[in-house]
Structure formats: C-alpha cells, structure tokens
Amino acid sequence: MKKLFALLILGCIVSCSQSPNQTAQLSSAFPLEHLDTNVHACDDFFQYTSGGWREANPIPETEVRWGEFNKLRETNKQRLKDLFNEVAAGAYSKGSDEQLIGDLVASGMDSVARNERGTSELTPFLVEVDGINSLEELFVLMAQNKFYGVSAPVNAYVRTDAKNSKAHALYVGQGGIGLPDREYYLRNDEESMGIQEAYRNHIATMAELTGISIDENAVYALEYALAESMKSRVEMRDAEKRYNPMTISEWQELCPSLPITQYMNELGLQDRGVINSAPEYFSRMESKEFSLETWKQYHKWHIIRGASGSLNDALEIASFEFYQKTLRGKPKMNPRWKRVQGSTGMLGQQVGHLYADRFFPKEHKEEVEQMVEDLREAFRGRIDQLTWMSNETKEKARIKLDAFTYKIGYPNKWEDVSDLEIDRESFFANMKNMSKYFTAKNLAKIDEPVDKSEWGMGAHIVNAYYNPLNNEVVFPAGILQPPFYNPKADAAINYGAIGGVIGHEFSHGFDDQGSKYGPDGNLENWWTAQDKARFDTLTKQLADQYSSYEVLPGVQVNGRLTLGENIADLGGLTLAYYAYKNWKGTKDVEPIDGFTDEQRVFLGWAQVWQSNGRDEYFKNQVTTDPHSPAQFRVSGTVSNMPEFRNAFGCEDGDNLKPLGEEITIW
Ligand SMILES: [Zn+2]
Structure with a gap:
C-alpha cells in the first residue's frame, strides 16, 4: 500500500469561482506574503512559492519538519485532544469506541501510576x-x-x-x-x-x-x-x-x-x-x-x-x-497528551469514527467524488494522446483506469472491536492487549475472503493512498480541508492542490510498480514488451533526474527509492492541470492577485508543500522515505512540464529541463 504524503480536496469548485462577490475570499486562497519574489518562478519554483512562508514559519522545537501539511495535522491533533479529553472523562458502555479510546487515553495520561509501576x-x-x-x-x-x-x-x-x-x-x-x-x-x-x-x-x-x-x-x-x-x-x-x-x-x-x-x-x-x-x-x-x-x-x-x-x-x-x-534532530519532546495520542494508532478506525462524526461535513463527499471523476476523465485524455504507447497497451490502460474504485471521507461501515479489553488501569497492559488483539485478528484473516470495503487508514488522517491490490484510491476526511480542499478557493487552486493529490494517487496505479497490477488488483502483465521497454526508459530518466538532486551538501536524493512517488507527482500535477482545463472549457477566468488561472493551478500544488525541515530529518528522509523532499516535489515536478513553462512564460530557467527534453510519462 502506498501512503501518499499528499492531499486532496475540492468542494464548490464551480459555484465558488463563478460567484462575483467572493473576490476577497478567493485571493486569500494563496496569500501573497508566502511568496519570495526575489527569486524567479522559472528558476526555483519551490522557493518562489514558499520563501515568505518559510521565513514566517520556523520549525517548532517539538518538530523535525514544519509545513502546511504539518499545520493541518496539528489542527486535527488539537481536535482529537478535545475529543479524547471528553471521552476519557465520560462513562460509556463497554466495548464502545468511546470507552476503548477514553480508557486507553486515561491510562496513558496517568503519569503517576506509570512512574510508580516503572518497568x-x-x-x-x-x-x-x-x-x-x-x-x-x-x-x-x-x-x-x-x-x-x-x-x-x-x-x-x-x-x-x-x-x-x-x-x-x-x-x-x-x-x-x-x-x-x-x-x-x-x-x-x-x-x-x-x-x-x-x-x-x-x-x-x-x-x-x-x-x-x-x-x-x-x-x-x-x-x-x-x-x-x-x-x-x-x-x-x-x-x-x-x-x-x-x-x-x-x-x-x-x-x-x-x-x-x-x-x-x-x-x-x-x-x-x-x-x-x-x-x-x-x-x-x-x-x-x-x-x-x-x-x-x-x-x-x-x-x-x-x-x-x-x-x-x-x-x-x-x-x-x-x-x-x-x-x-528534534530538540524537544512532545507533551504527554500528544505522545499518548500517538499511541492510539492501532485504534485508527475507531479514532476516525469519532473524528468523522464530529468534523467531516457530509456534503464534501459528493463534491470530492466529482473531482475524482474529473481526474479520471483527464487521465483518459492523457492516455489517448501518449506518443510512446501503442494502441494495444492503451486499450489495457483504459480498462484499468475504468476499473479504479474510490473511498472518500470515512468507511460505510465501522469496524467492530467491542470484544477488545481496555481499562483505565495499566497503559502497558492496554498496549499489549491491543497488539495481541490486532495481531490475532490479522492472522485469522488467512481463511477469510478479502473485504474490499476495509480502510487502510483512519478517517482523521491527513494523507491519501492508492492500494494496487484493490485498484482503489482513498482520501480520508482528514485531508479534505484547506489547503488541500478549500471550498472558498478558486477552482484553479483546488485543482492544483486536491486535484494534484487525487491525480497523484491515480498515477500510482501506473507508476513503475503499480503498473504491474491489472484492473482487478492482481500482479499480472498487461503491457506489450515494446511499450514496457519504452516506459522503463522514461522512468529511468526520471530516476536519474532525481538522483542528481542534493537536499544538503553531500546528501543526495535516491531516484530509485523515490521513483514511484516522483512518477505519481509528475502524473498527478499533469492530470490536475488538464482536469482544470476540462473544467474551464471556454469560460473566461480572470486573473487573481496578478496570477492567471493556469498559474494558480501550479500555486495550488506548491502551496501544500510549503515547509521547512531540519538537516537530520532530511538525512533520515533520503534513506528511508520513498517520497522526495518537498522542494523537489515542487521544482522537480514542474521542471518536466511544458505547461508550467507556458503558464509562467519561461524562456529557460535554472530548474527547468531544456526545451524539448522534458520527461512526459502520463
Ligand atoms: Zn504517493
């Protein structure tokens, strides 16, 4: 399963951008003070779009990386803090999600008992x-x-x-x-x-x-x-x-x-x-x-x-x-409530249940569904125009694309774990009980058919994923918020942000590994040998490009470790751009804050990657994380897009591939 570090969104895309009295709200969709106008967009799009933000948002001492992504996660943590305090203080029927979470949190917060018991x-x-x-x-x-x-x-x-x-x-x-x-x-x-x-x-x-x-x-x-x-x-x-x-x-x-x-x-x-x-x-x-x-x-x-x-x-x-x-490189430990909240991971479905009931506007589900279909349609268009792929393989690619399913917001049915034993006594015993319960549950599945309705992530999580075994894209409620999905933003910003995330997840189905799975989620080859060879040549070029990036002096990105994510970023932003163009059709869209709508698609993508990171974090990231550092998710991606070059009128630029040498995969 590939967890995307990306995001998603959309909402009233059409009515928002057509409403003439929303200019003030629209312009706040990308605050201009986030820019660094000392840098040219064509030279370093990451710094251009995030320099002001980075200056104004130093990394808190309890964090190793700080970005728009992290800020949204922080918002959700604060919401869960209140929710957890509430269920920890109340009395709920045994086995209910509230009882399980409330008692787990109460036992974790009891520092006196924990220290008395020691080891x-x-x-x-x-x-x-x-x-x-x-x-x-x-x-x-x-x-x-x-x-x-x-x-x-x-x-x-x-x-x-x-x-x-x-x-x-x-x-x-x-x-x-x-x-x-x-x-x-x-x-x-x-x-x-x-x-x-x-x-x-x-x-x-x-x-x-x-x-x-x-x-x-x-x-x-x-x-x-x-x-x-x-x-x-x-x-x-x-x-x-x-x-x-x-x-x-x-x-x-x-x-x-x-x-x-x-x-x-x-x-x-x-x-x-x-x-x-x-x-x-x-x-x-x-x-x-x-x-x-x-x-x-x-x-x-x-x-x-x-x-x-x-x-x-x-x-x-x-x-x-x-x-x-x-x-x-983290200087300071998180407060206890955050550490305890971090220990509720095994109860992810139950935490997501409480979260979604309270914080996810149901109408968002339909709006995001429409966005997902827009991205699928854009992908169809991209497959049609590919010059490196034969009609035979294109037909197979379309079948796979049509078979994609999606999950948005939260599960249709909630996982029942009412026979799990959690009480307010020992945090250690609770953690062991949970581990035993979920390990046994996992192993017992060996004789059960696959339940395709299961979620691999809690609804409160700020993330998204593609699961090749289900051929599905999944967008939890946690990510369907600004800056990913902003009902008050113009369509271009939303297509660049949440549209880019949706496109990213779709593209995972066609990255160097996802492309090995067929429409029903089985590992099977649907490529002609010649098309596969052409695809491999293109993806190798992309791997080499990213391997040339240095995040710190002497600290290189591993283009082969990050290949799937880089393909998904390039595919995702390209799809988002064309999904926006489809939405726009023949409409006349006025610039906002001096940026054309096409430029704003790219601003929407860049906005979600605004971030600062510690040196130690980056060193760890390039070794263990299949995602490239944020700056390359922005600059590396746009460097291959003639659509970006055209939108910003770039003749050439430090970050851009020479004209005609851009890598186009999807
Ligand atoms: Zn991904």
Whole structure:
C-alpha cells in the first residue's frame, strides 16, 4: 500500500469561482506574503512559492519538519485532544469506541501510576527469556511475543494475495533491526559511525533503566548480520521479486540453522504455504552464527524497545534522546497528551469514527467524488494522446483506469472491536492487549475472503493512498480541508492542490510498480514488451533526474527509492492541470492577485508543500522515505512540464529541463 504524503480536496469548485462577490475570499486562497519574489518562478519554483512562508514559519522545537501539511495535522491533533479529553472523562458502555479510546487515553495520561509501576510489568517478559535453553525455544518465545509487538528476525503477516486479490495469503520476510534501515549499519562514514556508537550506548542505557545488563556490542553485531543479509529498500520495492511462493519446509531449507518451522508452528500456521518477500535474506543469514546468549540478549533488547513508549518517563525520555533527537534532530519532546495520542494508532478506525462524526461535513463527499471523476476523465485524455504507447497497451490502460474504485471521507461501515479489553488501569497492559488483539485478528484473516470495503487508514488522517491490490484510491476526511480542499478557493487552486493529490494517487496505479497490477488488483502483465521497454526508459530518466538532486551538501536524493512517488507527482500535477482545463472549457477566468488561472493551478500544488525541515530529518528522509523532499516535489515536478513553462512564460530557467527534453510519462 502506498501512503501518499499528499492531499486532496475540492468542494464548490464551480459555484465558488463563478460567484462575483467572493473576490476577497478567493485571493486569500494563496496569500501573497508566502511568496519570495526575489527569486524567479522559472528558476526555483519551490522557493518562489514558499520563501515568505518559510521565513514566517520556523520549525517548532517539538518538530523535525514544519509545513502546511504539518499545520493541518496539528489542527486535527488539537481536535482529537478535545475529543479524547471528553471521552476519557465520560462513562460509556463497554466495548464502545468511546470507552476503548477514553480508557486507553486515561491510562496513558496517568503519569503517576506509570512512574510508580516503572518497568515492573516488563520483568516477567525478561525473566521468561532467562529460562530459555535452546534457539528453538527462543524462536517459539519470539512467536508468542510477536503478539505483543516485539520485533524479530522473522516476520509473518496476512494480507491480500497479490496474484489472487480476492483471497488472503501469508506473507513472510525480513525484519528485526532497531535502526531505521539496513543502510544505517552498513555505512562507514564518520557521521554514520557516530550514530552506530550512539545506538549501542542507547541499548546499554535502556537495559540499565530496566535493571538488567545487555552486551550492546554483541547485540549490535547480531543486528549488523541481519542488516547485511537484508534486501535494500530499493530492492524491496520490486513487486515481482517480492512474490516468492513456497512451502514452510522450502523456506526452512534456505536457512536450516534458524528454527523457522518452530516459529511458524507456534503461530499455528504450520501447514500453510507462504509468500516469501526476501528469500535472499534467509539464505544469507545461514552463514551467520551467534551464541544462544547473544540471541537471548537480542530478544530482551527488542522486548524493552517495543515497550519504551508505554512504561515510565525514564524509558520514554531515553528513547526520545536517541530516536528523535539523535536520529531526526528534534530538540524537544512532545507533551504527554500528544505522545499518548500517538499511541492510539492501532485504534485508527475507531479514532476516525469519532473524528468523522464530529468534523467531516457530509456534503464534501459528493463534491470530492466529482473531482475524482474529473481526474479520471483527464487521465483518459492523457492516455489517448501518449506518443510512446501503442494502441494495444492503451486499450489495457483504459480498462484499468475504468476499473479504479474510490473511498472518500470515512468507511460505510465501522469496524467492530467491542470484544477488545481496555481499562483505565495499566497503559502497558492496554498496549499489549491491543497488539495481541490486532495481531490475532490479522492472522485469522488467512481463511477469510478479502473485504474490499476495509480502510487502510483512519478517517482523521491527513494523507491519501492508492492500494494496487484493490485498484482503489482513498482520501480520508482528514485531508479534505484547506489547503488541500478549500471550498472558498478558486477552482484553479483546488485543482492544483486536491486535484494534484487525487491525480497523484491515480498515477500510482501506473507508476513503475503499480503498473504491474491489472484492473482487478492482481500482479499480472498487461503491457506489450515494446511499450514496457519504452516506459522503463522514461522512468529511468526520471530516476536519474532525481538522483542528481542534493537536499544538503553531500546528501543526495535516491531516484530509485523515490521513483514511484516522483512518477505519481509528475502524473498527478499533469492530470490536475488538464482536469482544470476540462473544467474551464471556454469560460473566461480572470486573473487573481496578478496570477492567471493556469498559474494558480501550479500555486495550488506548491502551496501544500510549503515547509521547512531540519538537516537530520532530511538525512533520515533520503534513506528511508520513498517520497522526495518537498522542494523537489515542487521544482522537480514542474521542471518536466511544458505547461508550467507556458503558464509562467519561461524562456529557460535554472530548474527547468531544456526545451524539448522534458520527461512526459502520463
Ligand atoms: Zn504517493
């Protein structure tokens, strides 16, 4: 599933822009003080559209990145804060969404009880590891602790079968490292070595705070071996290479020395076939060898790590110091209410339920539906005019486009979790109960058909996604607000903003990976060999373009990691532009604030990416995030669009591709 960091919107697009008395409101849709007019739009469109904004909006101390996106998220957090306070103070029937969230939040906010208990609730888990006498026993324990959210070198979960999208399959793969990516272990420059040292110290600190001792160097060596065996993030993007069906015995043969069979038996999944997303990882692990004592210490570390946010202040602070301050550059910890709110993620559907009931105007749903259809229509037009694709493949592309479904706002039916046990006593116990409940629920799906009405994101979330297995685009209520969707803005701004987001998600169905799935969500080829080769040539050019971008001196964007998102940005803004042109037809649209309507489509897109970021954040982002940094989502995207060049009358520009060398994919 690709979560888009993007947004969406629309509303009264037609009536707003046709209403003559709304000029004042319209002009506020893109405040002019956000511009940096010392820079030319053709040279650096990101700085031009956000320089004033960036000056006026420094990054708060509790944030690593601050943009329009984050501001909207902050608004939603404040709304949820009030909502949570309300349900935490009330009495609701057991099993209702209000009771579950209210009691979870109340237990999380009870700092006195949490600090009094300290790490005592963790002790039984650690003592259990002490009693282990073989690697086989340890892997059985790892399977049991999987239900409590403890990560392990073996990962197993149920999701839609990529080659039979009506059924579920058991996926297995790599995992179990404590740093954000294998690259953090494998790099040997001075800065990376400093982070590795800080991580080892962090392991020792956390063990000490829990009252045990762990040999951090031995645990690190084991994690290094896992990291060295892993496929890279770029390799893991490849949907075909992730699809390796095998029996558990075949899987076990890849790595005879790891008790994989015992692990799967304990999960009750012994007779199942699996789809192995990283067979190479298991083969490579076969050459590594560690003592039972090191394995036990490794598992203890991950028990502690998995509980660091649900026990006392001391663990939370130590965890913040390493994972937030050292790794991402955040100077200051968030207040408790925000940390507790962040812990409600597993109840995302329930939180979304409360949010949507209270904050999503139902009429927005229809308006956004219309916008989605406008974008689909624009995509049809783009497919028709493509010069690099044959009619044969175009026909298949149209079939896929017509089959797209969408979800807007919130689910038609709410998930029932009324048998989940949450009370006001122990936050730690609540977190463990939730983890156990949802892990069991996921694994039990193996025998159930796929429910296409399920949502992969809470309705309150400021984000959107394309799910290739459902061939669907999804826009939660959380993102259907300004600056993404602004009922008071002119149509051009809305098409650039929410239209760009909708177009982005549509384009994911046709990016380098999404294009490998057919109209019914199955991994299947619908391309002629020649068209596929042409498509690959174009996408390689785009990858090379983004790999040439430097976000900080010496810190490069990885054009292959971000390829799917960059294709989606280019496709999305192009679709938004043509959807606007379709809407406009022969209408005469007056400029606003000196900007033509076509220019305002691009302002709408740029506005949602106005942001500042910390250096450490960018370093982490280029290694782990499939999205390019904001400046390239704006400048990199428009650099390939002759439509942008024409709208702003650019002869040439620092950011623009030379005339005729623009990359057009969709
Ligand atoms: Zn995306």
